[in-house]
Amino acid sequence: MTFWTSEDNVAGKKGTALYVILPTIGCYRYRIGEACYMCSYPVEAPKVPKSQEELVEYFKKALKKIEGKKGPIAVRIFTSGSFFDEGEVKRETRRKIFSILAEMDNVEEVVVESRSELVRYDAVRELVEILGGKYFEVAIGLETANDDVADVSINKGNTFEEFVRASEAIREAGANVKTYLLLKPIFLSERDAIEDVKESIKKAAPYTDTFSINVTNIQRGTTYERLWEKDEYRPPWLWSVVEILKWAKENFPEKRILSDPVGAGSKRGPHNCLTDYDRTIGKAIKKFSATQDLGYIENLKPECREEWGYIVENGLLDWQLVTC
Helix, strand or coil: CCEEEEEEEECCEEEEEEEEECCCCCCHHHHCCCCCCCCCHHHHCCCCCCCHHHHHHHHHHHHHHHCCCCCCEEEEEECCCCCCCCCCCCHHHHHHHHHHHHCCCCEEEEEEEECHHHCCHHHHHHHHHHHCCCEEEEEEEEECCCHHHHHHHHCCCCCHHHHHHHHHHHHHCCCEEEEEEEECCCCCCHHHHHHHHHHHHHHHHHHCCEEEEEECCCCCCCHHHHHHHCCCCCCCCHHHHHHHHHHHHHHCCCCEEECCCCCCCCCCCCCCCCCCHHHHHHHHHHHHHHHCCCHHHHCCCCCCHHHHHHHHHHCCCHHHCCCC
16 A cells, blocks of 8 residues: 655645555656656556546545544645556546545645646646645645756656646646755756755746756666765755745745655755755755755754755766765
């Protein structure tokens, strides 16, 4: 079963999020022989996906995780691809899932994911109407607003212009936009990675309600893993995450700024100097995300911050580093 709950920000308030990964066939880009370089979805997608009827039953089982939960609840639905891909989730299946959510009084927020080129006004509008007044977000993996980085370092397969079109369609349909940005695509130095996220936030802000900073971790079977194994790539420093979150919240206080640094403090995940304090920083980042309170990340002990600062200031590339 691939569903779990976590403390998180729910429609602007501290609450509980239920994450559900529906066992669909997976991203169409992989099905046509392409995949984002950092993504392990092709490996994780089930070899024999469930039928549409089984997807609905699977979703109902996942909802049992939030039975009796107090406080605001968000339900975030993933598919190892796109919720609006008819090859993964049929229209009638989407309608059934959202009809169930519409009847749940404690669910205040619903989020689905889609690649930008699969977003259609009519499909989004239909779900908005089913949900009634619940907060509804469609999350798009922009990753970066720099089309060259998206092409060379991610193999994303779409452009910033396509993201803008999708975002405008989502908002016109009455839903909100969550934008995923990837911190540190391959071939970027730590300094360039930080600047890429900041510039992407500036460009995407007019089309975005929530930013989610996805911090790169090393997933199995990916191009990123192969470079990491050769010491040609290092996951981001946690200090870089803190720097971006503080900058983003101070400059765009009206936006919800989220980040969940998966694997924080491990070699495969974002880390500083691989001490126990790395995990403390990771927890502080999650607390900030749930509350939007900068206090959680403003008074951290500056362990390894000098080393990070030297690397950023000098624009060192990963292959030039001999530690961490």
